[in-house]
Amino acid sequence: MPPEVRKILDMNAFDPSKDGAEAQASSGLLARRRANFGAASVLFYRRPIEMVRAEGCWMEAADGTRYLDFYNNVPSVGHSHPRVVEAVHRQMARLNTNTRYLNAVTEAYVERFKALLPPALSNVVLSCTGSEANDLALRVAMEATGGDGIVVTETAYHGNGYLTTQVSPSSWREGGPPSRVRTVPAPSVEAYGEDVGGGFAAAVAEAFASLAAAGHGPAALLVDSVFSSDGVFADPPGFLAPAVAAARAAGAVFVADEVQPGFGRTGAGMWGFARHGVEPDMVTTGKPMANGFPMAATATRPELLERFCRRFGYFNTFGGAPVAAAAGSAVLDVIEEEGLIANAARVGARLKAGLEAAGAGDPRVGAVRGAGLFLGLDLVRGGEPDAAFAVRVIDGLRDRGVLIGACGKYGHTLKIRPPLPLSAAEADRFVAAFAEVLAEGR
């Protein structure tokens, strides 16, 4: 992300040097937050919001304002879903221990989870965060291949740990990638022309060749299969397949990071990779897996995991404890019983059509991309990315009771990602608010 874009995006985060006095006057909580979290405090909006409760697709602030949540990818089956709350309560009162003892709840969950994946990925390591899941996947890939060269997209985010930050260009504030990482532009028509799949594959092949030339043998192609922080790229279905083939031809494995698209969000099956007709060597999941209870997974082929375990022990104390498994099971129950994948497809299509209609003829509204309830909408000026306008739209939506963020290399893409039970009326409400903001800014 160019520094000037970061600067614009930072405009929409709380900045103590500019906003301190005003905000502190309005809420002592903000001053306490700054004293407690220090430089690691990251808050949405220049006037941060204090939340007190949430339910379904709605969050409620301390001042009584209710917000429609179009941001959150964690409480994916809806905030405070009673099914998940009760499952956690029941199990937590009974047994919550580590997996060095057997327990039936954990095995039942893992079997249910595996049944949703390609059969070859028959081993699952449960952990607590997507960062842990990706960290392990990369290490398994390095042991399996003997290389340490990793290719990711140029605005990717794959985690907050030492190794996962190395593969998360969106977190680098200074400096370029470490020597074992190469970045390639996300698969867009802008970057690669009409043959997105072919162009992306060629870039991946070239990146692995460049790594090899620098002494970093191929280890992994790691991508978020809906390219969320890159700006949301989902079409045409199948465009990932040539890049996966190129990575394998180079000797790398393919890791699908399903932390964002996984668990039904794209409205076409459980996983983002399925849309592209590819079978990953590893799949990682996180955020929505247990609707906010910290839970993540790395699914892999047994022989890859075996090679890793020969060199290192791996045990995750909290990972796969029965309470996490109970929460994860409740999430799968809700997805099934409430028909959330079909809902994501249906309401997502309505939302996309509504946004396209709202932006029709408006030169500030560019492409609307995505699948199911994961959409990206570009805001432009003279055809060029307009992050400053994105910030104004985000603020305007907030004033109309809608929470939303931006993504993409140029920070000009609205990241549209509501909980999966979003109703048609809630989708329409968002479209109306967006149209109002456009009209106001004219």
Next chain:
Amino acid sequence: MPPEVRKILDMNAFDPSKDGAEAQASSGLLARRRANFGAASVLFYRRPIEMVRAEGCWMEAADGTRYLDFYNNVPSVGHSHPRVVEAVHRQMARLNTNTRYLNAVTEAYVERFKALLPPALSNVVLSCTGSEANDLALRVAMEATGGDGIVVTETAYHGNGYLTTQVSPSSWREGGPPSRVRTVPAPSVEAYGEDVGGGFAAAVAEAFASLAAAGHGPAALLVDSVFSSDGVFADPPGFLAPAVAAARAAGAVFVADEVQPGFGRTGAGMWGFARHGVEPDMVTTGKPMANGFPMAATATRPELLERFCRRFGYFNTFGGAPVAAAAGSAVLDVIEEEGLIANAARVGARLKAGLEAAGAGDPRVGAVRGAGLFLGLDLVRGGEPDAAFAVRVIDGLRDRGVLIGACGKYGHTLKIRPPLPLSAAEADRFVAAFAEVLAEGR
């Protein structure tokens, strides 16, 4: 850990090649586990136990056997403690979101947590696992010092991630430390003679010098302040101080890993480092922090964190969410209201005396070390470490309804670590079972 010791310790883990048929006949769950977890399945005991519920210091197996838990360091205020269970339930039904919004529950917890720490450590980053907390602490140390040389003890465990495994010799199955890591023997009389503090400090100074000579400037001395996986070393109080001074003289910062000793276990205040009269530059916590709800923290001085955040963004999606904060607050309530620190001191002293009496005159029982409810008991043969006997004792205790494990470089140290509400009667019960096992093995 020497390979022959690992072999002996592995004797007490389930081994599919030897134990498969028998165990699978007795429980289909084990076969399912192996199919699901693959090579990453780690199970206690050659005949693993299926647990179904737990309460206080007790766990109950599927076959109805009740076990006194002397192993577990996570449900530190007692399994399924109703106070924690209800706090999680209440908060989860109300609001569980990330810290990009303000919420009063999280700030209240952080302030309570900070009040337990040296005032200089006024910034806290909340995450989900001790591995995440240590990973961040090491990266903050590297940014703050400009070096990447890290010194740890030779059988340490600090986490399961890429970077934390590099500083966890107890997880290395093949090969030595990476070039930026040096290991030193844990602070014992065996390793350093009577002047444990001076000897340990000299070893730390030498390790930093050796790192510097190899081009790795000093970054951090990272120790578990009760040296649990090294074999439990707590005495004499103060022995850590010279090593901390040596590390600082070399230019490194001192990180106290309180994942094991923290939250009152040593019976003398909240933290293991306090016993030694030192003030760490950073403190990390994990396992017992929320009694099993995944929660961890890195506490640091603001200027250290600031330097890190200049280069990298850090945000932890699940870390510090209000449900974690509610669980953490309930744990602090219970520690206070049930007087668990005083209980750890009182019952721990009784337990230690009981074990010393049980072992008196028995040449197989060596030193009993530790503080509060964290004890280590060496099992020896002709004065030499006897890991094989440790395994037999662990099995014998299991047959008498007690769960326990081993630690130490030679795997011959019983790691005695029950929940903090342990009663005098439960302590006596353990001592009696241990005496029986000794008598039987005679």
